[in-house]
Amino acid sequence: MRAVVTAVSAAALFLCLPPVTEAQNDPRLAGALALARDGSADSARAVVGRLLATIPPTDTLYAEALYTAGSIAGSAQDMQQYFRRIAIEYAWSPWADDALLRLAQIDFAANDQSGAVRNLEAIRQDYPGSPLLPAAALWAARAHFALDDSRAACDWLGAGLAAVGNDIELKNRLGFYHRRCGPDTVPLPDSASREEGTPTPQAAAGPGLRVQVLATRSRQAADDYLPRVTPLGYPTEVVAEGEWFKVRVGPFTDRAGAQAAVDRIKRQLGGTPFVVHEP
Numbered sequence: 001m002r003a004v005v006t007a008v009s010a011a012a013l014f015l016c017l018p019p020v021t022e023a024q025n026d027p028r029l030a031g032a033l034a035l036a037r038d039g040s041a042d043s044a045r046a047v048v049g050r051l052l053a054t055i056p057p058t059d060t061l062y063a064e065a066l067y068t069a070g071s072i073a074g075s076a077q078d079m080q081q082y083f084r085r086i087a088i089e090y091a092w093s094p095w096a097d098d099a100l101l102r103l104a105q106i107d108f109a110a111n112d113q114s115g116a117v118r119n120l121e122a123i124r125q126d127y128p129g130s131p132l133l134p135a136a137a138l139w140a141a142r143a144h145f146a147l148d149d150s151r152a153a154c155d156w157l158g159a160g161l162a163a164v165g166n167d168i169e170l171k172n173r174l175g176f177y178h179r180r181c182g183p184d185t186v187p188l189p190d191s192a193s194r195e196e197g198t199p200t201p202q203a204a205a206g207p208g209l210r211v212q213v214l215a216t217r218s219r220q221a222a223d224d225y226l227p228r229v230t231p232l233g234y235p236t237e238v239v240a241e242g243e244w245f246k247v248r249v250g251p252f253t254d255r256a257g258a259q260a261a262v263d264r265i266k267r268q269l270g271g272t273p274f275v276v277h278e279p
Helices: 003-007 010-016 027-037 041-054 060-071 076-089 096-109 113-126 133-146 150-163 168-178 219-232 255-269
Strands: 208-216 236-241 244-252 274-278
Touching (some): 041 060, 096 133, 113 133, 133 168, 150 168, 208 219, 219 255, 244 255, 255 274
Antiparallel strands (some): 208 274
């Protein structure tokens, strides 16, 4: 177990998981997820724990229950243990590719980009027909860019755009990252328009309008908040100003784009984000 994972908040990881975690088929598991999202994580874990204790491991529901347990676990280590168990012991189940994607997201949040890439490659190799491949492509591209491997990132993005279908938001996010690729990569579909509120490529660095999402006196709290923001696709940074550590996204080329990001962040994460100007 990599020690770096201990710095990642399980609550932040749970909140940043994409909506597929709502796809539980059993009403007891769906109810447990609802409890967790309402702030009753201990009660949710108790519900799933009782269910795991009463059904045999050979039951087809067992892998789904393990997946739910991983989604609402109290620590990043517990999340990893549940998801790894699914990926190894229940590789035949419909939850195996989901578990690999979750493991990759945990690795990404813990800044273990190589680990994220390994889990995402396992999806591509072992589950070539998975509907999660476009989402896997997004995370793989981000991990490869962080590893300064633009060629691999762009290969993933091309494959993701080819398979994304009618998921407009995911298509836009893939398209946003694809703009970092050169002319020799797979062309960007015309329908993959700029993601709402995200900056244009020439605004990827330097001064300008940004959106402040959080201000705290704890650097650790600011770092722990990043996994909630980064899945939205905006360039994100922690800015130190005096005793404060401020999580900001951007820059944006105009106030309309920045305000669109404010509205989107407020809608998806809550809080009171607002536009700031950095000279």
